[in-house]
Amino acid sequence: MxxxxxxxxxxxxxxxxAVGAIAVAGSLLVTGCGDQTKDNGSDSSGTAAGSTAPLADKLPQSIRDKGVIKVGSDIAYAPVEFKDDSGKTVGIDPDVANAMGKELGVKFEFQNGTFDTLIGGLASKRYDIAMSAMTDTKERQEGVDSDTGKKVGAGVDFVDYFTAxxxxxxxxxxxxxxxxxxxxxxxxxxxxxxxxxxxxxxxxxxxxxxxxxxxxxxxxxxxxxxxxxxxxxxxxxxxxxxxxxxxxxxxxxxxxxxxxxxxxxxxxGPYGIAVAKDNTELRDALQAALQAVIDSGEYKKIVEKWGVEDGAITEAKINGGS
Missing domain, CATH: 3.40.190.10 (Periplasmic binding protein-like II)
Known part of the structure; x- marks a missing residue:
């Protein structure tokens, strides 16, 4: 197509x-999003805490101690993130997170939530990051309401990982x-x-x-x-x-x-992994991990698996959206 x-x-x-052809495969399985009062269908990706990983020392100590990065995600957006027949969270985002987890020595635990509450979930520390096909825009970086132009929050930083x-x-x-x-x-x-x-x-x-x-x-x-x-x-x-x-x-x-x-x-524009503005250590660790995944060729395998090569990036930028 x-x-x-x-x-x-x-x-x-x-x-x-710069997105061109895409060939997507698999069967569509749609599940509703959970509410924000509880974890709903969380899934983990990555390696066990404490394992040897080349970039583990870049993470905040609190994350290293837990061995888990909590990910807010709207898990009903195939093929980026969705539930397979067994109820497991799969897609482009979980695969990229899994590869980054191996570099960082932690698990990425996906927790289901509605898209419009994910940034608020970062502010309340419900999640460590949001990874959900979220376009990196200046408004989101600056915490500005796109309708009114008024400041409504602290904003977030993005580590860009795809283009669509x-x-x-x-x-x-x-x-x-x-x-x-x-x-x-x-x-x-x-x-x-x-x-x-x-x-x-x-x-x-x-x-x-x-x-x-x-x-x-x-x-x-x-x-x-x-x-x-x-x-x-x-x-x-x-x-x-x-x-x-x-x-x-x-x-x-x-x-x-x-x-x-x-x-x-x-x-x-670019999809970005959203991180709270005051969590620069985690942001920089994610950037380093993503770049390592790109450089190793693992990223290329993931985008080829899902048929989205034309949205691939070659550099893990911070706040590349405009």
Missing amino acids: TARITRRSLAAKSRLA GVSLYTNKGDDQGIKTWDDLCGKTMAVQRNTFSHDLAKDQAKKCVEDGKKTLKIEDFATNPEAETRMRSKGANVVSADFPIAAYSVKNSGGGEYFEIVGDQVEA
């Missing part, structure tokens, strides 16, 4: 991404003439809330009004599968998600009979 990336400039939301564009998809055989984002005026979009796709949708809704057209109606949901269910029931015309997720759903949902991608990808 191929898709070009189209340049967009909606309220400075465009990102410089954003796609639109509809019910199969019912594209309703949607080829570009400008074709969304007068339509209803279902989208996972507080994602980059959600930001782009809100920008497009404003643009529709400014252009004298009917607005784009947005219905936001806690998870992407809920947004897809809404579209399947004809309650929405279109869903937007990161291209790897959209491509996976199109290939696997209903045996490939439910959805189709419409139009081109739009420019997005």
